[in-house]
Amino acid sequence: MAAAAAAAVGNPNAAAASIAASRVGAGALRAGSLRVAGRRGSVGVVATAAMQPAKAVAAEASPAVAEVGENGAASGLARPDAFGRFGKFGGKYVPETLMHALTELEAAFHALAGDEDFQKELDGILKDYVGRETPLYFAERLTEHYKRADGTGPLIYLKREDLNHTGAHKINNAVAQVLLAKRLGKERIIAETGAGQHGVATATVCARFGLQCIIYMGAQDMERQALNVFRMKLLGAEVRAVHSGTATLKDATSEAIRDWVTNVENTHYILGSVAGPHPYPMMVREFHKVIGKETRRQAMDKWGGKPDVLVACVGGGSNAMGLFHEFVDDQDIRMIGVEAAGHGVDTDKHAATLTKGEVGVLHGSLSYVLQDDDGQVIEPHSISAGLDYPGVGPEHSFLKDIGRAEYDSVTDQEALDAFKRVSRLEGIIPALETSHALAYLEKLCPTLPDGVRVVVNCSGRGDKDVHTASKFLDV
Incomplete structure (x- = not known):
């Protein structure tokens, strides 16, 4: 199944057949259907099929349901649960190549969440550099x-x-993730951006800490956000235009994930939203x-x-x-x-x-x-x-x-x-x-x-x- 999951990055159509076949072979069909959506030729395209993700994608993608309180929502870091699930949503549907990086990232995040020195450094930067x-x-x-x-x-x-x-909220997350990446020893930072604000925030913090920065941005977005493209380049970032698909945010995200799969040992991916595989939705929310x-x-x-x-x-x-x-x-x-x-x-x-x-x-x-x-x-x-x-x-x-x-x-x-x-x-x-x-x-x-x-x-x-x-x- 690791091969099937990895195929979702390279050959989507092969991934569709492989994962569907593995589900059936493992007796993993269950009532209802789940679509694993994507665009032909981009990350994450598989098929319409019933799915029990426990091993079909990765062990951590277990469809556990979060414990929910009387008011219909769990509190704090109880959302998500240990499997990265918000109810049925969330999880880790990723190539096996990325599982270690995500596990390492989650462990580092939880360790630093209780680290007074890290919090003091973050609070100081948010106050004196960001302006909070x-x-x-x-x-x-x-x-x-x-x-x-x-x-x-x-x-x-x-x-x-x-x-x-x-000029936006995006820098809250960028600052925190760069500090986290430094603790992990990652010196190469990549990010996706749509409006350019996350790209600018990431480029800004990388300039502040002297880290290599590569930003993926859809070609269409680069045209309508030319000012932010110039700002990123001025800050020392390399901005890579993405021409595939609709040449917008989805495609920029796909290219950033491809880069991360290839360079996972020395690269940290600063995902700019509460989307993506666990722990990103939780981590970005917390920041x-x-x-x-x-x-x-x-x-x-x-x-x-x-x-x-x-x-x-x-x-x-x-x-x-x-x-x-x-x-x-x-x-x-x-x-x-x-x-x-x-x-x-x-x-x-x-x-x-x-x-x-x-x-x-x-x-x-x-x-x-x-x-x-x-x-x-x-x-x-x-x-x-x-x-x-x-x-x-x-x-x-x-x-x-x-x-x-x-x-x-x-x-x-x-x-x-x-x-x-x-x-x-x-x-x-x-x-x-x-x-x-x-x-x-x-x-x-x-x-x-x-x-x-x-x-x-x-x-x-x-x-x-x-x-x-x-x-x-x-x-």
Whole structure:
């Protein structure tokens, strides 16, 4: 089965036949079906077939169900369970080549989680280099905009992750993973990027610590995020264009995984979202949970309570999970993730994975995936390069299925309108990714009682998107 799993990186069609045959031969068929989704010629393409992953992919990919508390969610590092599962989602669907690296990474993460010296170093860099903590800002004019005729309406706050060094939340994870990579003795760092913010953050931290940095980026994304490509190169990173598939984030991730398989001994892969094989969804969440922890403390300082509603955009889902995680056990707080509806969820041009996807495996993890009846990945579309991804982090899939979080979507045009609206009302130019969350206020605010406090995660600034927006907006 190791050969079958490894084939998923090299020859997808061979992998499909091999894994399916092994399942049948091992008597591993069970009720129901699971799609292991991908695109012909890219990482992770296998077949539609029933699956018992215990040994078919790797021992650690056991489909154990996480223990869930009375409120429908396990707490802290109990999510995921020991097998990297959030309920049925998550796991490690990877070539055998990567199993040792993932096990080593998980062990190092758990060891460092309790290491006071590591935490002190990380906290110091986040404070003095990244610029944390970020403000929880009362958006007065945006609040006024959403007041009803009788003067009532919700109160809108922005968690200003756009004010971090490099202009987005991504640096929280990049700093921590580079420190972790150094402890592991890895001197070569690779990463994927869509909007370029994760690539810039990774290149920035590699420059700070003198590490080799290679960034994989879809050729289409490089064109629409040319400013961030220049920034990465200026910081000393090698940016490798990916022309395969749709030449966007999914394909960049596939190429980064191929690189990692080949160079696993000296290379650390800084995955930029809460997606991918265990321990990445857990680890990236833990490195971003500072967003929610600060929000809780700041809310208590500002009004002596908690937020009522949390809103964040969702592509892979790292900024949303960073905000949500702190509040999962607070059942009185609504958590709303906003995906990219592109041209509309009823068209074939959107990236609304949790709205329209089906359960499958992509990039090493079981989650919701945009796929066709044959388990082939459907091309996603979003005006926002950072949301233009056909999968989503497994913990988001879990929170959706247990009903703890809500997920909706907004179109390209709605996001562009919000991009302009917030720029004009607050003097803050938000990233197009963030603009999706801000656009959702148009749907949300009319439904909320007076005085409800809404926190929107302002995940990034929009300098990188001005060129794209200028093609569509009349200013």
